[in-house]
Every structure is written in structure tokens, then in C-alpha cells.
Amino acid sequence: MTQAPSQEGTLPTAAAEVAGICSDLLRIDTTNEGEGKGRPERPAAEHIAVLLDEVGVDPVIAESAPGRANVLARVPGTDPDAPAFLIHGHMDVVPADPGEWSVHPFSGEVRDGYLWGRGAVDMKGTLAMTLATVRQRLREGRRTRGDLVLAFLADEECTGDYGSRHVVGEHADFFTGVEEAISESGGFSVTAAPGTRVYPIATGERGSAWMRLTARGVAGHGSKPAADNAVAELCHAISRLASYQWPVRLTPGVRRLLDGLGEALGAPIDHDRLDAEARRLGLVGRLFAGTIRNSANPTRLDAGYKVNVIPGSAYAQVDGRVLPGLSEEFFATVDRLLGPKITREFINHEQAIAADADGPTFAALAGALRAEDAAAHPVPYVMSGGTDAKAFARIGIRSFGFAPLLLGPELDYQAMFHGVDERVPVAGLEFGTRVLDRFLDTR
Numbered sequence: 001m002t003q004a005p006s007q008e009g010t011l012p013t014a015a016a017e018v019a020g021i022c023s024d025l026l027r028i029d030t031t032n033e034g035e036g037k038g039r040p041e042r043p044a045a046e047h048i049a050v051l052l053d054e055v056g057v058d059p060v061i062a063e064s065a066p067g068r069a070n071v072l073a074r075v076p077g078t079d080p081d082a083p084a085f086l087i088h089g090h091m092d093v094v095p096a097d098p099g100e101w102s103v104h105p106f107s108g109e110v111r112d113g114y115l116w117g118r119g120a121v122d123m124k125g126t127l128a129m130t131l132a133t134v135r136q137r138l139r140e141g142r143r144t145r146g147d148l149v150l151a152f153l154a155d156e157e158c159t160g161d162y163g164s165r166h167v168v169g170e171h172a173d174f175f176t177g178v179e180e181a182i183s184e185s186g187g188f189s190v191t192a193a194p195g196t197r198v199y200p201i202a203t204g205e206r207g208s209a210w211m212r213l214t215a216r217g218v219a220g221h222g223s224k225p226a227a228d229n230a231v232a233e234l235c236h237a238i239s240r241l242a243s244y245q246w247p248v249r250l251t252p253g254v255r256r257l258l259d260g261l262g263e264a265l266g267a268p269i270d271h272d273r274l275d276a277e278a279r280r281l282g283l284v285g286r287l288f289a290g291t292i293r294n295s296a297n298p299t300r301l302d303a304g305y306k307v308n309v310i311p312g313s314a315y316a317q318v319d320g321r322v323l324p325g326l327s328e329e330f331f332a333t334v335d336r337l338l339g340p341k342i343t344r345e346f347i348n349h350e351q352a353i354a355a356d357a358d359g360p361t362f363a364a365l366a367g368a369l370r371a372e373d374a375a376a377h378p379v380p381y382v383m384s385g386g387t388d389a390k391a392f393a394r395i396g397i398r399s400f401g402f403a404p405l406l407l408g409p410e411l412d413y414q415a416m417f418h419g420v421d422e423r424v425p426v427a428g429l430e431f432g433t434r435v436l437d438r439f440l441d442t443r
Contacts, residue, residue, distance in 0.1 A: 011139050014132035014433035019115060019426045021051065022128035023108035025091075026117030032092035032157040040067025041154040044091040048152050051131050055138040057150075060174075064154065064166035071152040072167065072174050075134070075143065077443075082146035085443045086181035086397060088388055089127045090156030090163060093119040100420045114423040121416040123184045125424045126403040127152060129432040136433075137440065144443040149178055156388050159348045164391035178397050180361050185383050186401030187369065187435070190283050191409040192264050192377070199369050200287050200381030201362060202401020204253045207327065207352035208386045209296075209320030211334075211344045213237070219312035226310050231303045233341050234314040238298045240337045241318065246293040248274055251323050253382040254291050256357055260379030261287065286414055290384030294330045296320040317347065321384060324352035350390040355398040365402050368438040372431060373406060404435035 025044060032038045042063070048071045049059040059073040077084070096105035096118040103109045105118040115125070134150065137143070151174075155163035167174070186202035215237065217230030226232070250258075250271065261284060262268040269277050274292050278285030296318050303314035322330045338344065356362065357380040366378035381401065389399030405428040407413050416422045 012136075014129075014136040014437060015430035017135070018128050018132040018429045018433050019110065021131050022115050022120070022125050022424075022429060023110065025124040025128060026108035026115065026119055027106055029106045030092045030119070031095050032155060033095055034158045036065075038092070038095075040069070041091045042067045042069040045069035045071045045152065048091070048127070048131065051135065052150070055135045057134075057138065062167060062171055064162040064170075068154045068162035070154050070163055070167050071150070072171060073150040074174060075138070075148040075150070077144045077146040077148065079145045083179050084147035084149055084175075084177040085144065086149040086151065086175060086178045086392070087130050088151040088153060088164070088181055088183045088392065088399070089123050089130065090153045090184075090388060091124070091127065092154055092157045092163075093122065093124070094157050094418050096420075096422075102421050105422070110426060113427065114425050115429070116421065116423040118422055120422050120424040121413070122418065122422070123403065125405075125429055126184055126432075129403070129429055129436055133433045133436040133440065137437065144440055146443060147177065148440070148443065149175060153388055160388055160391050164388035168391050168395050172395055175392070175395060175397065180355070181389070181392060181397050181399040182365070182402040183389055183399050184387055184401060184403050185385070186381055187365070187404035187432075188413055189373070189376070189405065189407045190287065190413075192261070192284050193266070195375050196264055196377055197373060197375045197406075198261065198264050198284060198287070199366075199376050199378045199404075200257070201365050201378050202383050203357045203362065203380045204324065204354040204382040205352060205386050205389060206291060206382070206384055207322040207324070208348055208350040208390070209322055209330065210347040210349070211318045211320055212347050213316040213318060213338065214343045214345075215314045215341060217310070217312060217314075220310045222308035222310055229310055230312060230314040231310070234301075234303065234316055237338045237342045238301070238316055240339075241296055241334065242298050244296075244333070244337055246295060246333075248292050249294070249323055249326055250292060251325065251382070253324070253354060253357070253380060254288055256380045257288055257382060260377070264377040264379065283412065283414070287381060291323070291382045294320070294322050294326055294333075296334055321386075322352060324354065327351075350386060353390055353393045353399075355400050361400060364439055364442040365400060368435045368442075369404060371438055372435050404432040405429070406431040
């Protein structure tokens with residue numbers, strides 16, 4: 001569906017071909033079920049490599065395991081002494097049940113002005129904007145001052161072991177000279193008031209603490225008194241953890257967000273009533289509701305094999321998220337709530353990260369948004385979740401969350417992430433290509 005040149009021979013603009021690129025990517029099933037299971041990213045990687053090759057880029061497909069492919073490319077800039085810049089994104093998506101959707105999640109269908117499909121928001125739409133913008137710039141002979149490095153990655157929806165962690169460990173030379181990057185989960189519009197749209201640009205992320213919990217007891221017959229029931233012990237511990245109200249802890253990044261939102265809204269946000277303020281402000285409030293405290297959500301349980309057998313062990317998994325500087329408090333609280341009979345180990349552990357909200361890159365990102373939307377009010381933003389940015393931080397690269405989209409007030413954009421009927425407005429993608437193009441003019 002990628003748009004070809006017109007009959008008059010005019011080459012398509014990024015805005016003209018972005019929907020076709022996105023639709024093609026959505027039709028390639030790259031479902032990541034975790035633990036090495038799912039559909040491999042190789043078909044998407046090969047498709048992306050062709051799109052880059054068509055405009056003179058020499059991409060490298062780097063496999064971390066059979067089928068688990070990453071695409072790396074480095075486009076030379078006009079000034080060899082200028083710093084290189086990275087745009088990274090992931091090709092894998094979370095599972096989707098077609099029976100729950102209004103359209104098939106891997107159809108790439110355009111309906112009512114939206115592109116529908118798993119990954120439309122997270123994050124094949126962003127990959128399409130990047131590809132369309134880079135393709136147009138190279139067709140027109142426009143390059144950034146420093147080298148432009150591109151990384152299309154596997155496995156972000158799990159641990160990144162097959163994707164970002166692999167490339168920073170095995171292909172670090174590709175990123176020589178890169179200090180900063182942009183990727184997903186920022187730059188989208190949220191209508192704050194008539195004539196005012198907030199654009200959160202991510203300058204940080206909470207840390208990740210995915211944990212496996214284990215309770216051990218005494219196995220026995222289900223009809224007899226239980227000497228030490230591992231299932232019961234684990235359930236009590238999980239209940240304590242799930243019902244705990246984590247205290248509000250305002251980090252500098254979140255304070256900056258609250259100040260920016262207050263300015264956009266024309267009234268300060270009450271720091272003493274942040275939960276109530278988040279509810280009152282609706283979609284705007286969601287920008288800080290998940291980052292004013294640590295969290296630990298139980299997500300999986302596993303125990304036993306037969307109804308009349310008391311198992312000797314029981315297991316759970318917990319998705320923990322940690323604000324910067326609060327790891328010690330977080331783990332002390334988790335251990336107190338779980339109690340002495342529960343052991344924990346990490347499935348994935350990454351520290352919180354931050355980029356510079358006062359530097360020239362943030363200013364350039366904000367400026368590109370304002371140039372395309374006179375109602376834009378860019379603000380620094382801390383993500384409640386995590387991205388591949390954490391892996392790139394290991395080699396000294398600071399990432400901003402910036403996937404620019406102009407959205408109508410009717411779309412609950414944040415509910416699209418991993419949700420049913422994930423979709424993105426075609427006009428929003430077209431807007432994003434123009435913003436990206438303006439930003440790349442500053443690199």
C-alpha cells in the first residue's frame with residue numbers, strides 16, 4: 001500500500017505516503033507473547049530494509065536469534081564533526097484477540113479517518129512517520145548536519161533482550177557519537193481547554209522492577225488440614241501488596257510537568273490533592289496520575305496441578321515501577337508487605353532515566369510542534385512505563401519520548417496502548433511527519 005509516484009512523476013511527500021507505510025506494517029503480524037514466544041520480527045525488518053534501500057540507505061538486519069531481527073542504518077550527515085542523532089522504535093506488538101475488535105487487528109484498515117490495527121499507536125504509526133519523513137528528505141537530497149542513526153527494534157514488549165539490549169551490546173559501534181535520541185510515547189496532543197493543546201514531551205521514565213514471587217509450603221491431600229499452604233500464603237501476600245496505597249512522592253520531573261500544565265490551564269494544580277486533581281482534569285490528569293508514586297501490580301499467578309492436591313509451591317509475577325531516587329524505599333516496602341515467607345527475584349530490572357528538559361533538543365522539539373500547531377503548549381513529561389530508552393541509556397544516550405500526533409478531543413489516546421480497537425488518525429500521522437521534518441532540520 002506504500003504510495004508510488006504519481007502519473008505526472010511527482011514524488012510523494014511524507015504526509016502522502018505515511019498511511020500506506022503504516023498500513024503495510026500493521027498487516028505484518030509481529031505479536032510478542034513474551035518468553036521468546038510469538039511471531040518473529042524478521043518479515044517487518046525486511047520490509048523496512050526495502051523502504052530504506054529504495055532511497056539509498058544501506059540498512060543492516062541484525063538478528064539476535066532466528067527471526068528476531070533488528071534494522072540498523074546510519075545516514076551520513078553534512079558535517080562530520082556534528083554529533084550524530086538517533087531515532088529508535090520497536091516493530092513488535094502485544095497480542096490481540098480478533099474476536100474483541102471491531103476490525104481485524106492485523107488488517108491495517110482505514111475507516112472513519114483512522115488507521116486500525118495492533119501497533120497503530122504502539123508503535124508502527126511512529127515507525128511509519130519516521131520512514132516516510134526520512135524517505136522524503138533523502139529523495140529531496142536533504143540531510144541532517146550530523147549522522148542520522150535509525151534503529152528499528154525487536155522485543156520491546158518484553159525485556160528487549162532480542163532487541164535494544166542486543167544491539168547496544170553487540171552493535172554499539174553503530175551508535176558512535178550519538179548522545180541523544182527520540183522514540184515513542186510523547187509529543188501527542190491533549191486538549192486542555194478551548195484553543196489550548198498540551199503536548200507532553202517525555203524527558204524521563206520510571207524504573208522497571210518486574211519480579212517473580214515464590215511461596216513454598218508443605219504438599220498434601222486437599223481434604224486434610226494444611227500444615228503450610230503455599231497458595232494461601234502467596235494470596236495473602238499479593239492481597240497486601242495490591243491493596244497498599246503508595247505515598248505521593250513528587251520528583252523534579254513531575255513537578256516540572258505540573259507547573260507546565262498549570263500554566264497551560266491558567267490555574268495551578270493543587271499538589272496536596274493530586275489524586276483528586278487527576279480525576280478532575282480527565283485526560284490531562286492522566287499525564288501525571290501514574291507518576292506521582294511508585295507502583296507494584298500483581299499480573300500473573302501460577303500454582304498447583306489438581307484440585308485435590310495442596311501444592312508445595314506457588315508463584316506470582318508483579319510489575320513494579322519505581323520513581324527516580326526511590327528504589328531503596330520501594331524494595332523495603334515490597335519486602336515488608338510480602339512478609340518473610342515470600343522470596344522474590346527479578347525478571348527485569350532497569351533504573352529510572354532522565355533527559356534534559358532545559359537543553360536545545362527539548363527546545364527544538366517544542367519549537368517544531370509550535371510551528372505546526374499555534375495552539376501547542378509543550379510540557380516536560382515523565383512516563384509511567386518504560387521503553388527501549390533504558391537500554392540506550394547504558395551506552396550514554398539520552399532519549400526523549402517524541403512521537404508527534406495531533407489528536408481530536410474525542411480519542412482516548414492513552415487507552416489505545418495495548419487496548420482493543422487500537423487506532424490512530426490518518427491526519428495525525430500526516431501532522432507528525434511535518435513536525436519530524438521540521439525537527440530534523442535542526443539536527
